[in-house]
Amino acid sequence: MLKLSQENKIIDLPDLNRFRIGDEVIVDASADNDRFEGIIIGIELTRRYSFGPLEPSITLLHDGYVTDGFKPIDCRKVDLPSIAPISSGIAAEVQSDNVNSGGECRGGQTDQPLASNLSAHQDLSAYQARVAAAHHALFHDDPTDVAERVARFFEEAVETCQAFGLDFADAHHLVNYTYGRPVGEPTKEIGAALLTLASLCVVAGYDLAACGEADLEKLQRPETIARIRAKRSTRHGRGPLPGIDPAASKGAKERKE
Known part of the structure; x- marks a missing residue:
């Protein structure tokens, strides 16, 4: 009613x-x-x-x-799976690590209670759904795939670490260290990637949600869509580098002329 x-x-x-x-x-x-x-x-x-x-x-x-x-x-x-809450020991360690001797919070840490697991899941699902909807304008006639998304995620992860001062030598040490260990399972590694990124934002003082919203808003601008589509139309195959294939660029130029 x-x-x-x-x-x-x-x-x-x-x-x-x-x-x-x-x-x-x-x-x-x-x-x-x-x-x-x-x-x-x-x-x-x-x-x-x-x-x-x-x-x-x-x-x-x-x-x-x-x-x-x-x-x-x-x-x-759909029935949502139950998600175990963060243990009090881990929560206390994170909170303690982000409070200095003067009692001031770093990294945006507050004394507000944690949101429920259900609410957090809904917020993440909503953001992922909006990203999926944004895919249509970018990839509807030139589909992307897992290999390309992995390469772009790795590129952005490296650029994030570079922005926070990780140097070339340490980056290579970490790549060698990681590839010297057993291959992980995607579900676990996605969770760890999200968790460690959120932890970085807490310590460094960045709002993870605000950063994500800003980039999604930029992604949906007409000029951004046009730039990405033009770049992908002349990319060199499905390789990992986001470079330009000279032959494809020449063909696009000739068609335009």
């Missing part, structure tokens, strides 16, 4: 308010679609016709596509 809450005067739609941006949901098979899983990237009220009533509409990212027009009744949440 549609009603105005007397407490906050906002529209109260219990069925719709069960969902948040970033929720993972299942849409069961129907006459219009097969069963699939997706991520909510939009929630709004729309009119089917200009004179009609407002109706809830949910936009989903699924299987590389963005589809809108789903109703709350069409979707059900």
